[in-house]
Amino acid sequence: MRSHSGLYIDAGYLIAAAATRLTGSSLRRGVDVDYAHLLADLIRLVEDQSGLPILRVYWYDAARDGVATPSQELIALLPKVKLRLGRVGVEGEQKGVDLRIGLDMVGHSRNGAVDTMYLLSGDDDLTEAVEEAQALGVQVTILAVPARTGGHHGISRHLILAADDLDVIDVGLLDASVRAASAVLAHSTPSPQVDIAQSQPSPADIARVLTVPPRITSAFDQALPVARSLAAHLQQNLAELSPTIEHVATKTFDAWATTASDAQKVELRNGRPSIPRDLDRALLVDLSGAMGEDTLSDAVRVELRAEFWDAVDRP
Known part of the structure; x- marks a missing residue:
């Protein structure tokens, strides 16, 4: 059986982190994304690094009542891309996305579908899924969005410690597909730094x-x-x-x-x-x-x- 790699993308992390790097705000609508170009470049990155053909890209996102938006449907139509949807909670938060990622990673490891996994997420809740996949013989690399100040953006320390490797995506790859509108860029100055007390009265x-x-x-x-x-x-x-x-x-x-x-x-x-x-x-x-x-x-x-x-x- 031919070996494959798999790419698991937390869209909430990817787009919010890319938006923060460009605009200083995690608001997703502040950036325009060429999803076809972005996913093609990420597939190429994974195949080049792993030396294995990619089985599939799993794109995890949230939608109101779990019903795909027009842009999410377009992503689902891209070659080798599988759309996996959670729900949007009452406070606008993602629901069920991390669970879907974890279940897929463990299931694919158990079934021998892939030999190498690339996880584009920073969520601490995925640490156990990473460790379970490794226990089943799969290598797991974390892909991170670069922070505007250098290094990676928002990757849990526990997730880094659990993974086999951490790779920060090249800035040029993101800039080729993710753009901020000029009105946003005009205000894109670094956030003021303050010395926050360890505790403060409620x-x-x-x-x-x-x-x-x-x-x-x-x-x-x-x-x-x-x-x-x-x-x-x-x-x-x-x-x-x-x-x-x-x-x-x-x-x-x-x-x-x-x-x-x-x-x-x-x-x-x-x-x-x-x-x-x-x-x-x-x-x-x-x-x-x-x-x-x-x-x-x-x-x-x-x-x-x-x-x-x-x-x-x-x-």
Whole structure:
């Protein structure tokens, strides 16, 4: 039986990471992608590195109710490409994509369909699937999108440790197929760097102290200075974060506005203060990345959304 390689692509990671490198925002609509060219180049890359013909490219993405969009259908029509769809959750997040990737990797390893796997994803949840494929005799290489500051973009440390190799895709390969609109590129400056404290008080913690009924005895009097100190600390942290928050909010709006119609822009303003899910998710993901924090406090989220509307209102 002839040996083959397989390419497993997490489209959410690939496009969001490529968009971040070009525009500073992970919003996918901020970039235009020539999928036929991109996939042909990735197939060539895998075949050249593995020395094996590719069996198939598995393209994993999410869609509302699991129904393919027109662009996803076009990808499915490309030669040697298999479209695998998860769902879009209520908050705009992918659902079921990692599970499909893991099941396919393990299944193909068990069936002997491929001898070498290339996984284009950075998700920590795929670590166990990588290790199971290896236990079944398959080599697994992680393909990473290059970061704008050098190195790789968003690959889990556990995933790197588990894989047989890590290869960062050449910038030229991506630039040949993924382009940002000029309006987005005009604002594509590096995100401000800030020194984030290891921990900061939660607004909920402060609120619990500040809203204690006045009739509570001296315990409240003793706690009030602490609460005021925590509130001051929180305000100081927000002030330090302000340039980064403003930068992320502006980037995300610019990336969205580049491809939005006049009617969509009017709809966005008319829907205020509600922010569309894809926009809100991009805001939170990009700020988390800029801060190096997995969880954003309530106060930071409020400030981020306020800055977004400031960006919308700018002429």
